Amino acid sequence: MDQPIKLPSFNEKDVEFAQKIFRLGRDNALNLRITYARAEYLNPTMYERYHNIYFRSPDGHGDDNEYDNGGPVIDLGGKVVGMVNDPERFESFIPSSIVLSCLDSWRKYRHFARPHLGMTFKAIELLEPSHVDMLWRMYNIDDGLVVQEVSKGSNAEILGIQKGDVIESINGKRVSTTIEVGVLMR
Secondary structure (H helix, E strand, O other), X not given: XXXXXOOOOEOOOOOOOOOEEEEEEEOOOOOEXXXXXXXXXXXXXXXXXXXXXEEEXXXXXXXXXXXXXXXXXXXXXXOEEEEEEOOOOOOXXXXXXXXXXXXXXXXXXXXXXXXXXXXXXXXXXXXXXXXXXXXXXXHOOOOOEEEEEEOOOOHHHHOOOOOXXXXXEEOOEEOOOHHHHHHHOO
């Protein structure tokens, strides 16, 4: 008997730190592969995008499930919270807010907008505790993003932004993670 296909729904709210999630994929025999993990926020390396969220398996070790690449990441409620991003190299995923932003851009403009801010940064909450303490004692700042690098000739450089500056808000909205920047760039 034919039944209508129920499409998965996307969770528009970003995944929370340590939230239980599942990566879904299929192996070479098309068998379903499910990997349990928790969401983890990390400052990206120079080779990674600022919007990635990382997997942390219960035993603290990553796994290299080659079959998850490009598959959905779901929460315990069955909502899609992201899309796997090359688990063998990064063990990360792109949050659904970014995926939805890309889909919206494609529907409207038939291309994906890729804004270049001209800088990289790290979330204060993910810095070493001694660095967070120093920022608090010296500047009364405990939330925001620390600028790590400014591209030569970029709008950020033209506006006078320098390495070490702290960004607390963008267009009046507070930011504390690099993922929030990605959402605001929609």
